[in-house]
Amino acid sequence: MIDLSSNEAASLVKLATRGAGYPWGVGEEAAYASRWFAEHQVPSLSVFSQLLEWSDHYSLEALTIDLGAKSWVGRSGDMCPLLAGCSISDLASRLDQGQSIVLEKVVFAIVLLPFFHLVSLELQSPITARWADGELKCDAATQGSISTSDSVRDQLQTRHTPRTITIIRDDLISDSLQSWPIAETLRVSVDVQSLNGLKQLAHRTYAPATEQSRLSGAGAGTSDND
């Protein structure tokens, strides 16, 4: 395993997200999610490596979501959690008005958690996500912000997660749930395969060197040894 700073991991995630075909603005949100993961002991780079490997098979248009009135549906069938998270965050006010947001077939649902945090922060209220056999509460005002069961935590680490997730502004939830652990340090541990996968995606954002670029791009040409 390789040890990275949270900032290094977030920078890599941002570039890899862009390299995988998402726009820069979504890359900023992915970087935010990576930082949130580092604080919450989620293996950020492993999650993003798998997510971006999955999304790399689709065009950006295919990954977009139909934000229907009753439920949101990914145009490719499965739903991209990154774009879903962005829209949940954008539409925080919808939850404030008592409406729910229903997501169908989200993959890597753990990526939604940093966005739940943003919504809870904005609404200054807990929000709840429920599905057939699990639930979690996000309250940005509490340490760790997420409360859930151990089995849900395990479930969220996998790609295939519940078919239908309903998100509401609601603090009525079982008190028996466990707080999500907070990391003592901000370090990110990553396996070589995930790291290399993300680096390859990030590499797509770098322009191949040309002689013109080498000579003029960074402004050389004047002595720098005097």
Next chain:
Amino acid sequence: MHDNRMSDTPPYAGPKQDDKTLPQSSAHNAPASPAQWRSPADVMRLSRLGSFHQCRLSFMRILTRRMQREKWHLSTQEFAIDDNGVGHALYSMQGPDRTYTLIAFAHDLPDELRSDRVIATAWDATFALFDGVPSTEDVTRLSKNVPVQEAGRVSPTELTLSRANRSVRLWEHVVSELAQGRQPDTELIDSVGYLMRTTAVYGSGKFGASDRQGIASRSEFSAPFQAEMLTVYLIRTFVRDLVQHMAHCRGGDATAKLSPTIARGLGIGNSTGLGMAPFLINHPQLFNNWIVVREEALVRVRNQPSATKQQIECFENVLERSVVSVDNWHSAHAIQAEKIVELKRDIESLRQHTASMNLSDEFPWNRLYEWGAENLCVEAQECLVSLMMEPYGDIIDGLDECMSAPDTGIPRIDGAMSLAQLADLIREHYSWALAIDWDEKESSARAWYVSEEKLEPRLGERHEEPIESYEQPLAPARDIVQLYRVITELNAELLTAEFLMQQPQHRYAVRRLQLCARSPYAEIQDNTISAALVPFDMLRCKLAFFGAIHFDPRSDRWLRICLYANAPYPEELAEADADTWVYPQLPVKP
């Protein structure tokens, strides 16, 4: 002492601030106050940002004031460097709560390998700032990683990673003169200003170092870039000691000790390239906070109804010392050389005008500022802004705590806004960008990209090089105008969230627009991809906040500066002037 935080003052009538700890404009405190924050349309132009000077709130001066106030001292030292200049040295600065150690590695670098560019792979000296006092094992570990810089890895106990090269013009001269028992030529010293120049000072988690978030709660790091500034401060001390050591190795007992006065005048040079330019665009909230604090400091001074004799003397003193500093500012770059000529001319006008006006009452500083705005070039206007702040440390210095940006994750996009509201925001805050003729090829002549080679940020010619598909998001003006063109063709009632799901490529522009609408000084109000762009204006602005002087552009996209010239060394901190040292002492009259 005044309470400088301003947390209980009436709200600024202008745009809403995102960060509650930021000062609100104090102009509304007193009905008779003549001055308010200057307009972003004036301040945020690159021509003005690229004319900023160091001031009381510069990060180096914040650090030296703190170190003196808190009685920081050099607590341990090791200097294990051989006659060839190879080895390591440790310099520990002990503050009230913690100790930080500069670990310096000195190398015997062949001349042909010396380069200031990011693509270099070897340096005369390499450094890390260690959080605490390193063990022998730490030094051994770092000896394998720090000398190779980007190719190595450091750990959370390291706060910065840096390197420096000798000035060929000065190093050998100083070594050989001292070795022969003589002091170096002061004219040559003044013309260069430093024995070594750093070519990068990495912090914030780079190459495995500690994240800023991990140290941001320490009071000594509450202001921006304090770990980096401490690194350079200690590098300067090491370099002074190294040159003396090398002279002694050559000259033995006959070697002269470098005169403390000459040593005091030596700073650390720095070569800064395009890598720094994107910072101001990539950190809009932080940049806003820097400018807000500077504007607030200026307003507080301009709104002083009168000035005491002592305050006037302080101003006149730093004005005279500035003249000396400007006389030592040399640049062969045509643009900067002309600006220096104009500055010299206008600083003389300023002296004459100051001598002729009564500074004791009737809002003297506001009158002086307004005269300057009418009669001085922008370079001299901004120099005047810095000088006017000098007598007022008691009402300005506490603002330094407002210069960081709190870690709030990411600015959330308000997706409930309609496209009509979004378009209104653009018309209100980006009229300057809408006014640019984007159909002109020159308006989008450049593109920022990162080269595959050593991941170096570069600026290329969009219409001549195959770089557009690799473009970095560093052209907010163009991006927001593109957003405007798209949304004004769509249903005005559509929600921003729905629009962004259909066209997620506009998320960057929408987030930026909403943030900049709340933070008036977050955006450079110029076209950053224009054929007319002078990139070093962006570098200079940031470096002025560091406290750099003597900006010397070497092309339109990299420049050299000098840091810490005239600053007291650690052993002098207790007694010396730890605040206005940046202004050279006036020559003693015969």
